Amino acid sequence: xxxxxxxxxxxxxxxxxxxxxxxxxxxxxxxxxxxxxxxxxxxxxxxxxxxxxxxxxxxxxxxxxxxxxxxxxxxxxxxxxxxxxxxxxxxxxxxxxxxxxxxxxxxxxxxx
Amino acid sequence: xxxxxxxxxxxxxxxxxxxxxxxxxxxxxxxxxxxxxxxxxxxxxxxxxxxxxxxxxxxxxxxxxxxxxxxxxxxxxxxxxxxxxxxxxxxxxxxxxxxxxxxxxxxxxxxxx
Numbered sequence: 001x002x003x004x005x006x007x008x009x010x011x012x013x014x015x016x017x018x019x020x021x022x023x024x025x026x027x028x029x030x031x032x033x034x035x036x037x038x039x040x041x042x043x044x045x046x047x048x049x050x051x052x053x054x055x056x057x058x059x060x061x062x063x064x065x066x067x068x069x070x071x072x073x074x075x076x077x078x079x080x081x082x083x084x085x086x087x088x089x090x091x092x093x094x095x096x097x098x099x100x101x102x103x104x105x106x107x108x109x110x111x112x
Numbered sequence: 113x114x115x116x117x118x119x120x121x122x123x124x125x126x127x128x129x130x131x132x133x134x135x136x137x138x139x140x141x142x143x144x145x146x147x148x149x150x151x152x153x154x155x156x157x158x159x160x161x162x163x164x165x166x167x168x169x170x171x172x173x174x175x176x177x178x179x180x181x182x183x184x185x186x187x188x189x190x191x192x193x194x195x196x197x198x199x200x201x202x203x204x205x206x207x208x209x210x211x212x213x214x215x216x217x218x219x220x221x222x223x224x225x
Binding site for chain 1: 145162208212214218
């Protein structure tokens, strides 16, 4: 079952922050985050594993709340290069970790 | 090191025609995936494979078939193409395990007219 992402779209000015949420109806083992530019393949950002860890990548970070079956991606001090569509991908359990389902995506537009 | 290679990049099919989308990876990855992405939409899993000779259905398998005779290759077959199969198709692979990222191919844009 595919995870649900919110919001569908967000428009930012350079330097502003945003949060993208990803939730699942199933217990999660891991959450992946990818960014896709128009006409290109998705590019890997980070993976969070069961355990509630938080990760960071430059000024993009994410958290994983396994009890709530949710993950959030934080865009801090956004740059023009952050524009694109962000997807979360989820694996529901260790025993079934090979099946990775993606959400519908969140389109982020950063303006000067 | 080429990574994941998809061919062709673009293709136009007539309704009822068949074709095979090719996917090859040179990273010795066990797990391979086919996703489709409709305009403005997310990625939907069509089929996946956890190793040579092992395949399984994803979320939207109807109208497609796959095979995995080698570790490197994971072709996707469309039989009797329909307009609803107009989409961008991405092949992806990874070593294995939920803590391993996906490597994506550059995609195949398919139009069925």
